[in-house]
Amino acid sequence: MRLLPHPATEDIELTEVLRALSDPVRLEIVARLSVAGEMTCTVAGDDLGVHKSTASHHYRTLREAGVVLTKQVGRLKYMSLRRDDLDARFPGLLDSILRATLPAVLTSAEGTDAAAPVPARSGADA
Amino acid sequence: MRLLPHPATEDIELTEVLRALSDPVRLEIVARLSVAGEMTCTVAGDDLGVHKSTASHHYRTLREAGVVLTKQVGRLKYMSLRRDDLDARFPGLLDSILRATLPAVLTSAEGTDAAAPVPARSGADA
DNA sequence: CGTATAGTTGGATTGTTGTCAAACAATAAA
DNA sequence: TTTATTGTTTGACAACAATCCAACTATACG
Numbered sequence: 001m002r003l004l005p006h007p008a009t010e011d012i013e014l015t016e017v018l019r020a021l022s023d024p025v026r027l028e029i030v031a032r033l034s035v036a037g038e039m040t041c042t043v044a045g046d047d048l049g050v051h052k053s054t055a056s057h058h059y060r061t062l063r064e065a066g067v068v069l070t071k072q073v074g075r076l077k078y079m080s081l082r083r084d085d086l087d088a089r090f091p092g093l094l095d096s097i098l099r100a101t102l103p104a105v106l107t108s109a110e111g112t113d114a115a116a117p118v119p120a121r122s123g124a125d126a
Numbered sequence: 127m128r129l130l131p132h133p134a135t136e137d138i139e140l141t142e143v144l145r146a147l148s149d150p151v152r153l154e155i156v157a158r159l160s161v162a163g164e165m166t167c168t169v170a171g172d173d174l175g176v177h178k179s180t181a182s183h184h185y186r187t188l189r190e191a192g193v194v195l196t197k198q199v200g201r202l203k204y205m206s207l208r209r210d211d212l213d214a215r216f217p218g219l220l221d222s223i224l225r226a227t228l229p230a231v232l233t234s235a236e237g238t239d240a241a242a243p244v245p246a247r248s249g250a251d252a
Numbered sequence: 253c254g255t256a257t258a259g260t261t262g263g264a265t266t267g268t269t270g271t272c273a274a275a276c277a278a279t280a281a282a
Numbered sequence: 283t284t285t286a287t288t289g290t291t292t293g294a295c296a297a298c299a300a301t302c303c304a305a306c307t308a309t310a311c312g
């Protein structure tokens with residue numbers, strides 16, 4: 001299990017995060033990650049409408065901006081949102097963006113208490 | 127008093143707002159506006175380190191993204207943040223960005239207490 | 253070993269963006 | 283009317299970014 005190179009929490013730049021999230025494809029990837037918790041690149045990039053190399057480029061952009069964490073297990077690479085790091089550095093930012101991105105997913109059910117903003121991280125998944 | 131063309135509140139796109147705010151110069155302009163409430167372009171662009179035509183381009187970008195509202199009074203153009211519109215469309219987004227931005231911007235004066243929700247809007251707007 | 257799977261890299265292309273400089277437009281003031 | 287002030291527009295240009303395709307690496311599985 002290898003961890004790919006990522007910026008340290010304190011090195012995450014606001015403008016880079018905003019730029020990373022200003023692309024619809026990347027925003028969609030992030031939205032999926034927020035729901036699924038952790039996904040392989042193949043799953044995250046499924047039906048995105050772009051070539052796999054393009055998707056790979058977006059994974060890299062997200063990783064280098066400090067938005068996602070990527071770890072390699074075997075020949076698979078798992079991506080997950082760096083929720084805690086982002087929230088520590090820019091409190092409330094990711095939540096507000098996710099809320100604006102996934103209105104249907106959240107505002108539907110969910111007790112939505114202040115302690116559980118946005119889809120709770122569902123760590124383990126299928 | 128003339129109002130320049132702006133996108134309607136419901137037409138403000140998240141990705142465009144994020145993109146608009148992903149530029150350091152524009153982010154600085156927005157930070158200044160959040161403190162001053164309303165400024166002329168000259169004041170907002172003072173000491174930004176870019177040519178005035180470049181600043182003008184940024185004003186336009188911010189306006190077209192729906193981030194700022196511009197009204198012309200005489201030969202002056204006053205810009206102000208579209209706080210209410212942005213907050214209605216993307217709750218909490220602008221605040222989280224300003225909170226992450228301001229400490230670095232107004233390192234002087236201002237209590238910058240963590241409890242205060244970003245500088246209060248000092249503009250004459252609603 | 254050979255083959256399939258997962259994802260990256262390099263090249264090419266096309267389009268976007270940030271920047272400056274100079275010319276311009278509109279308004280206010282003298 | 284002439285001049286100064288404010289800001290925009292246009293053109294040029296270099297840097298960047300999104301995309302595809304093809305080739306590549308690395309791991310897993312027979």
